[in-house]
Amino acid sequence: MALGYFPKLYPDELLCSAVARYRVHTMASFHRHVNKELYYNKDRYTSVALPHNLTLLHEQIGQFVGMSPRELAYNATLFPYYAAFRDENSRNQLLKSMLEIHRRYEFKACSNIQLKIIKICPDCFTEDTKRFGEAYWHRTHQLDCVHFCTVHLTPLIKAITRYGGCTPLEPLLPITKTKKYLPYLSETSKQRLLEISELATAYLEKRTISNETLLPKSRLNEFRKLYSIIGGRLNIKKLRKEFINFFGEQAIEILELQIDLKYQSEDWLDKIFSSRQKLLPHKRIAFEIFSKNYVLPRTKYMRSIGYIHDGLTHRAWRCQNPAAEHFGQKVITNVYVSTSFKINDSIVFKCSCGFTFRVKSSKWNRREEPNIEEVCEYGAVFIQKVRKLYHEGMGICHIADKFNAHKDTISRLIRRDYKILDGKTNPDVYEAIAVAKRIRKARTLALKASFPSYEMQDKEMAERIWTAASSITMQIPSVKITARRLLEVSKIEIDALVANPHFPRALSAILNAVEPYTAFFKRQRQQNLHNNL
Known part of the structure; x- marks a missing residue:
């Protein structure tokens, strides 16, 4: 029996929302009656994310909505979002499972996504009521990683519904109970959640096209510049730490990114560049925002080790050995940048007197004279001067104050069994x-x-x-x-x-x-x- 009426779809409305409004408009007592009218079976219903049996449903409502079954999947469901990072074969299989007519025992075998919570925007609710006379469920609000309305930039609230199992989503009415689920957010967490909401909405509305072969493999070279360690492997611990600092613990917990904040076990970031790693859309979106807004701007202005070394050896640097005659004079030309510079961030200076020290590149602007971070080797000149002063009767504490060193270091240098380790002067x-x-x-x-x-x-x-x-x-x-x-x-x-x-x-x-x-x-x-x- 053909239907005589079905409501038209509003902008950004879910297909299940239109079905729920149809039940209100026809004053149907039970949702099973509506299911039998639309699907010829009382056990079939329209789910929120990826509804099935769209071809069968289109036979009843096609003349009212003015869309083909394929257009319904793209414009009235969450299919574009979940298919954004799939390859063409997997995308076609998912679309085919939504369009085909499934029997009752085949329904559970078909892939379906159950949303944990149903969300609404209070401002959208008010505007829809004024404009159309009734409110409806928006597609963009139901994405798992969207927690802010991209139109009003307000946090979403949770709608208390009976949706789940075999119970379809009820209509959005003024009597629908709501509840706030987001805690008080810091400015960083709020900004990150807004960025993720906007990007996820762009994928849903097909304003951004993703190629699964480009992310994250295409960014591997950029990540190697920032997180590479000895052997060409990535420093995952540093990557995970900066990922957490970028999003904030609040945003990571709300987005359910499942990252070990104590760095004690492996997570999806450890295998992010693996060809076998298949990430959920919200993790792919979070990683894309991190790479675009954090990694790429930093790698753009990074300098190579050779560039840093050439910039340091074009001039002479002051000797920091207080026991040398040329103390404070620009005589140091032997500057060494370690091959593990990206890890320890160290630059080693070696003077002709044997005094060798290292500095942290991040704590030095390379224009002023460097401040000693650690002394690698004091050298023969420093040790002989210390021993001479000690034999002349000067106390260890006075020698330590004179050369700005620790008294234990002076005690170690004046021992007879102490030898100058030439190995330490070699970087x-x-x-x-x-x-x-x-x-x-x-x-x-x-x-x-x-x-x-x-x-x-x-x-x-x-x-x-x-x-x-x-x-x-x-x-x-x-x-x-x-x-x-x-x-x-x-x-x-x-x-x-x-x-x-x-x-x-x-x-x-x-x-x-x-x-x-x-x-x-x-x-x-x-x-x-x-x-x-």
Whole structure:
């Protein structure tokens, strides 16, 4: 039996809202009666997000709404939003499932999205009532990541309905109960929620077209500029920290982005650039806003390590050694920018007197003289001057005040067994010492926790490390077994071990296989004797 009436769709109205208004206009007592009139079956109903059986429904209401079944899916449902980041094949399958006629037992097998809450905008409610004489449910308000009305810029409120299960959405009436669900928001959280609401609305209204092959893979090079670490891997911990600071904990909790705020477990950001990672639309939108508004503006003005090094070596810098005769004179030309500059942000200055210190690039504008962040090596001139003053009778505290150093440092320098470590004055060796510290710290964390799922991989890495150690000992001429050399020979990236300390055996194997200088010199002498014979 054909229908004699069906209400026309209002601007930005959901299809289920028009069905709910039809029930009010026809004064139907039960929603099952409406379902039987529209679908010829009392158990079929019009859901909010992705309604099914649109071809069957179109046979009844097509002449009143003036749209084809496909146009209904694009203009009266949330299909454009959920299909925005799908490939063409998956998008066509989703559309086909909405258009086809499903039997009762096939309905549950068809993909359907149930919204947790139904939202309305109080200002839109008032305007719709004045303009059309009745209010209705807006499409843009029902997106899972939209919490602000993009027209009035006001927070949405929750409508208390019985929608869910097999119960369709009831009409929006003046007697509909509402409730505020958003807490008091900071300005940062409010701004981020507004940005996400506007972008999600643009995807729903097809004002922004997304290509799933472009995000986030196309941004990988930009992220490497800002978050790359040794081995070309991304510093996910820093990425996660800045992502949280950008959105704020309030916005992350409201958007249900499921990010570990304590950095103790993996989340979707750890595999954001994986080809197998399939993100929900609200996570893709949040990541797109983060990359456009935070990452890209910073990578645009980033300078390479070579550019920084060239800018520092074109002039001489003042010596910071208070014991040297040329103290305060511009004699330093040996400036070293570490290969891990993006991690430790350090620039090392080495004077001809042996005094070596490093500074933080972020705390220095590169125009004024640098302030010492840490002394890497004091050098022979400083140590001899300290020992001379001590033998002349000056106290340790007075020497420390004279050279602006700690008294424990002066006590350590005047000891007879203290030797000038030339290795520390070499920035490459200094970086190797930092790598060893990272490995020790990671092993401590790995021994405290237990990761059974990584046990097999841990054993395999440990075997590869011991094999690499035995192969290094066979090299001619002799070379010292270091942590970095072990990782290079075994083809294991340091960040695979340190970023996620799940491999206690492998970390212990590196620390046990590293060769001290005494053992290396002994092995070198034995190999030289063997070669002479």
